[in-house]
Amino acid sequence: MKSIQEKRPHNKGSNKFGIKLENFESYEEYSKACSKARDLERKDCPKRIRQKRYSAVKRWYGITPEEYEKYEAINTCYLCGEHMDITKERKVLHHNHKTNKVYGMVHDSCNLIEGIAKGNPDKLRKISDKIKKDNSN
Numbered sequence: 436m437k438s439i440q441e442k443r444p445h446n447k448g449s450n451k452f453g454i455k456l457e458n459f460e461s462y463e464e465y466s467k468a469c470s471k472a473r474d475l476e477r478k479d480c481p482k483r484i485r486q487k488r489y490s491a492v493k494r495w496y497g498i499t500p501e502e503y504e505k506y507e508a509i510n511t512c513y514l515c516g517e518h519m520d521i522t523k524e525r526k527v528l529h530h531n532h533k534t535n536k537v538y539g540m541v542h543d544s545c546n547l548i549e550g551i552a553k554g555n556p557d558k559l560r561k562i563s564d565k566i567k568k569d570n571s572n
């Protein structure tokens with residue numbers, strides 16, 4: 436079996452975080468270590484991160500940093516109406532993928548459910564009714 440170094444010859448030496456691929460058993464472990472290092476680096480520079488986010492939301496949704504700050508301060512999910520605790524779950528901007536119109540902040544999971552159900556909301560209701568029925572038995 437090929438070693439990870441042989442499989443990824445371009446990953447030679449250490450990367451910008453001083454992490455060497457050859458020191459890891461798998462590429463996944465190496466990748467995790469790199470993500471951790473990247474997160475730590477970002478924490479050291481929150482202003483830069485914020486600026487990046489601002490320009491991204493401006494580009495994606497056409498909203499100003501002030502508007503984004505207002506959305507970010509919202510702690511009630513636009514979709515389910517429940518409280519959002521960011522220590523438990525990420526909150527995300529819910530928007531129309533065609534028009535890019537922003538609706539509000541939502542739980543990451545609610546956004547995922549909405550994304551899946553969008554094409555067929557009646558099916559989501561049927562599934563929800565079935566879950567309720569099964570839980571009551």
Ligand SMILES: [Zn+2]
Nearest residue numbers: 512515542545
């Ligand atoms: Zn929600």
